[in-house]
Amino acid sequence: MTKALRLSPHELADQHRSGRVNIVDVREPMEFVGGSIPGSRNIPLAQIGKVPLPAAPLVLVCQSGARSERGVAILRSRGQGESLADLEGGLLAWEAARLPLERRRGAPLPLMRQVQISAGALVLIGVVLSQTVAPGWIWLSGFVGAGLIFAGISGFCGMARLLALLPWNRVRV
Numbered sequence: 001m002t003k004a005l006r007l008s009p010h011e012l013a014d015q016h017r018s019g020r021v022n023i024v025d026v027r028e029p030m031e032f033v034g035g036s037i038p039g040s041r042n043i044p045l046a047q048i049g050k051v052p053l054p055a056a057p058l059v060l061v062c063q064s065g066a067r068s069e070r071g072v073a074i075l076r077s078r079g080q081g082e083s084l085a086d087l088e089g090g091l092l093a094w095e096a097a098r099l100p101l102e103r104r105r106g107a108p109l110p111l112m113r114q115v116q117i118s119a120g121a122l123v124l125i126g127v128v129l130s131q132t133v134a135p136g137w138i139w140l141s142g143f144v145g146a147g148l149i150f151a152g153i154s155g156f157c158g159m160a161r162l163l164a165l166l167p168w169n170r171v172r173v
Contacts, residue, residue: 005085009097012037012059012087021085022054026062026071029171030111030164033104037061037094045071049078057083065090108171114163119144 007015015021016039023040025032032042040061041054048060048071060068068086075084087094095101108114126140151157163169 006065006088007059007085008088009094009099012061012085012094013097013099015059021057021059023059023061024048024053024071026060026067030108030169031063033107033171034110035091035095035101035103035107037091038100038102045074048074049080053080057085059085059087061087061090061094063090064092104171108169111160111164111169114169115157115160118159118163119148 012021012023016023016037023037025036025040025042026045026048027042028044029042036042043051043053045062045067060071062068065086065088068090072084072086089096091101122144123141126137126144129137129140147159151159
C-alpha cells in the first residue's frame with residue numbers, strides 16, 4: 001500500500017480478508033459497538049497519535065469517511081503517513097456494498113436517534129401541556145426547536161452531549 005490511499009469497500013474487504021491490513025475505527029466507542037468491521041480496532045479520533053497503533057499497513061474507517069480522512073491527516077502531520085489509507089465513503093459505503101458488520105448485542109441506539117426521540121418527545125410534551133395545562137408550556141417546544149437550529153448551525157448539540165453522559169451510553173470496547 002502506498003501513502004494515504006482511499007480504498008473502496010471491496011478493495012478493503014479483499015485486503016482485510018487476506019490479512020494485508022489492520023483496520024482502525026476512529027468513531028466513538030458507542031458508535032463502534034453499534035456496528036463495526038469484524039476484526040477492526042476502535043481508537044477514537046481524539047486518541048489518534050496519542051496511543052499505540054497496530055502494525056502498518058493501516059486503514060482508518062469512520063461512519064462517512066470524514067473523520068478517517070482527518071485521522072489520516074493527523075498521522076501524516078506527525079510523520080506516520082507511511083502505509084496508511086482510509087475507507088472511501090466510510091461504513092455507510094461498506095454497508096451499501098453489503099459487506100459484514102459486527103454488532104455488539106445490547107448496544108445503545110445511535111446517539112442521533114436518541115436526540116431525535118428526545119427532541120420529538122419534548123416538543124410533543126410542550127404542545128400537549130400548552131393545550132391541557134397552561135399556554136406557557138409551548139415555550140418548551142420553542143426552546144427545543146431553537147436548540148436544534150443552533151445545533152445545525154454550530155455543529156454543537158448540547159442534548160447529544162447530555163445524552164452521551166447517561167449510564168446506558170457508557171460503553172467499553
